[in-house]
Amino acid sequence: MNEKITVVAVDAMGGDNAPAEIVKGSVQAVNEKDNLKVILVGIKSAISSELEKYEYDKDKIEIVEASEIIETGEPPVKAIRRKKDSSLVVALNLVKNNQADAFVSAGSSGAVLVGGQLLVGRIKGIERPPLAPLIPTKDGVALLIDCGANVDARASHLVQFARMGSIYMENVVGIKNPRVALVNIGAEEEKGNALVKETMPLLKNCNDINFIGSIEARDIPEGYADVIVCEAFVGNVILKLYEGIGNVMLSKVKEGLLSSLRSKIGALLIKPALKKTLKAFKTDEYGGAPLLGLNGLVVKTHGSAKAKEVKNSIVQCISFKNENINELIKQNILLEEK
């Protein structure tokens, strides 16, 4: 691979809107960024007929054929092992074989997580690779780590999550000295479950991160921390509840606006302003979630991702490569083991 160019293998067949939105987002990405190449992996004829709709530099997009598709409902391990010619497996193998730096998919979460670990493999010393999406806060974003990769995690896993998350936030998102906090059910020292109580002193002893202690779920949207550390079950509940409450509150706002003639007229006046502020609070505005700690970057985007999110997910791979995130993670882990 060319050192200067980031090569992203994209699962063209994964997600609710594949291949149309995936291809569209890929075209937008290469049109926006230099030093980027996208390999679209999947059924060639389907990809080509989408690509024909757009103008782009033909050198920056390549198609690699894969005849099978892993569906959302399939048991992940079985799917990865059996469907060797699926877009997901073929694309992950491009990363494994150093033909691509990164992999982006809107396909089955389970298959992406399992495939990433089995095919791309963990960095030596990393116990569990966490899935770490950016979530919106009052005035910015926070990294939620882990949000679904490893249930029943141990304290040592959470410590690695905190370290990797801190590196990612500082170097990819650009937050200096990010505040790292552990999700807890109260601010007092004695609060928490067994896992939190075991993890808390370990995090306090980490000199390489800016650990600020407990964070209650109430304070996550307020933006009190930049890296939100938790085990996967809790992280998944946080991520999904963000989406659920956001959706219901928006529908409540709409219901309110349509409830009288007076409010309908008001609604016309406020619509542009409201749309802008509420947009910043949607979980799909921030590209995909990286699965950290693998020998290559694996990014999972929402199953419902449209072109813009696909583009954002591809573009974030450039910083990941340019900032040498995996080198930083390796150095960090080595330091830890000394």
Place this chain on the structure above:
Amino acid sequence: MNEKITVVAVDAMGGDNAPAEIVKGSVQAVNEKDNLKVILVGIKSAISSELEKYEYDKDKIEIVEASEIIETGEPPVKAIRRKKDSSLVVALNLVKNNQADAFVSAGSSGAVLVGGQLLVGRIKGIERPPLAPLIPTKDGVALLIDCGANVDARASHLVQFARMGSIYMENVVGIKNPRVALVNIGAEEEKGNALVKETMPLLKNCNDINFIGSIEARDIPEGYADVIVCEAFVGNVILKLYEGIGNVMLSKVKEGLLSSLRSKIGALLIKPALKKTLKAFKTDEYGGAPLLGLNGLVVKTHGSAKAKEVKNSIVQCISFKNENINELIKQNILLEEK
């Protein structure tokens, strides 16, 4: 005690707005409901000077003196043991000694939970008493059980939570055949952590509840279930995140409304309608959270509770007594053990 009258011992000194709002809410409750008596427990002079502001039937409110106050920051077990003359301990003893049917407090959560268990005591057969607030959904409410009483719960505890929650929703809130669901990180059978996987088949075997399976956090605000079963850490995260996201989204809406002259004019027009629909989505609209499974009713309201929430919390004690919830719980547990 008179069988026909519900007697509620109220911690007049607990919470951010004590005693003023606690006394005010108590007066509102007795003025609204017949067959209700409130015993205000705390510093007599402080309570009296608040009571003097209102008109009410003097037979329906009594003051019981308690000279001490348990503060929010105090370690609960120590506080309960040492402050024998605190409003919280004195009021709980009224329930223990059958001088009151129920106890309501806006004071320290920890002290209410510990005090309830130590002083009022568990119903024989109940392993852990869960704290179960009502949370808003798109078109109604759901019972979140457990939301903070017992971290690191076992599967057998969750089964009792499901049963008690179902009884409460059916008989106090009035939802026929309530749908009971277990919080999980995916709808598929194989998903979940060790606790969920162990609990799932046990709940499926419960013939006395309408168990509908897994619920993802995303679907909780949508109102897909009436009783949301989870262990306390997860429940606390759900409750707190509801509050946090709600607050931040409202501030985002306000920010949007004030961002231009056009939107400011629109805001004046929509304000009444919007206020009404969003109010239904606030966690403090639904009175207090019962601590279920004790020999008497213990209700915890928000520390920031104002008169209206205090009133709602007191009023819900009437249904709890009239519907014989504890008898139903006892029968249920006995049935289970046969």
